[in-house]
Structure formats: structure tokens, C-alpha cells
Amino acid sequence: MTNNVPDQAVRVLKQFRVIFRAVKEHYRKVEKATGLSGSHIWALSIIEENPGIRPGELTDRLAVHQSTASNLVRNLVAEGFVIRDRSIDDARAFELVATPKAKDLLGKVPGPRIGVLVQALAEMPIASIQSLEGHLDHLIAKMGHTGEMPATALMPLADM
Numbered sequence: 231m232t233n234n235v236p237d238q239a240v241r242v243l244k245q246f247r248v249i250f251r252a253v254k255e256h257y258r259k260v261e262k263a264t265g266l267s268g269s270h271i272w273a274l275s276i277i278e279e280n281p282g283i284r285p286g287e288l289t290d291r292l293a294v295h296q297s298t299a300s301n302l303v304r305n306l307v308a309e310g311f312v313i314r315d316r317s318i319d320d321a322r323a324f325e326l327v328a329t330p331k332a333k334d335l336l337g338k339v340p341g342p343r344i345g346v347l348v349q350a351l352a353e354m355p356i357a358s359i360q361s362l363e364g365h366l367d368h369l370i371a372k373m374g375h376t377g378e379m380p381a382t383a384l385m386p387l388a389d390m
Contacts, residue, residue, distance in 0.1 A: 249347065253387055256346040263338050266309075268345055269294075269386035271336070273302045274311055275343035278328035278336055284317070285324060295384040311335065347387065 257268035289299040311332040342349035
């Protein structure tokens, strides 16, 4: 292995640094403005936009592990931002609803509630996303992660 890194690889490294810094700065602003982490705000905004959402669907929308979503919901309920009610249709299931306190808090969120990276990705053309996904899969494999995605793939960026 050589220590000579191609110029283009260094430029891409710098791009990753810009992305990570932007994400970190955004979450810092969110926490300063609201007192909650970016993960909590994203979960809360999904709940507010989808009254009666079930925890499993929230987990899928956040792309996190089920236990992570449960912890987020537990904290939001404890802080009075979310009400967790039994489903009328299925007494075994729970539904989540944002409180007026949550709606007030969400009005204070700077920038996209879902985070700057997810928002930017969502706004990219599908062909660009597909290409980026393939290139990132290749990069991840080059870094020694093949097959199943590591558990870190289900950790919120705000918590890393």
C-alpha cells in the first residue's frame, strides 16, 4: 500500500468533511433552538405530519433500529410532545399523536426538520441517487463491510 493518495481522492475526502460538518452544524442549531436532538425533531415532525402513525411505521420512516425509535418516542412522551394511545381498530397496537406543545416547538426548528443531508438527498434526481447508492456501496465494500449493512447504518446521524 502506498502513501500516495490521488488528488481526486483527497478532493472527495474534503467533500465528505463538508457534508459531515454541515450535518453536525445543523443538528447543533436544532438542539440550541429546541433543546432536543435532531433525531427527536425528525421523529416528532413525522408524528406531527402523520397523526395516528404506529411505532413500526415511524421506525421505517426514520430508518433506525426499533429500539432507537422506541427510546425516541418514550422521551417525546415523557416531555409531553407526543401522546401514545391504543388504536381504536386494534387494541394491541399503539398510535402516536403530536401535542400542541410539539407543534409550538416544531415552529422553532431551523432549516429542514428531517436534517440537511436527508433533505438534500430527497431533492436529488432519482438517477443521481441510484448512482450515488451504487458508488457508496462500492466504497463501503472497499472499507471491508460486505454483505449485511453494519448496525451503524441504523443509528441516527445526530447521535453519532
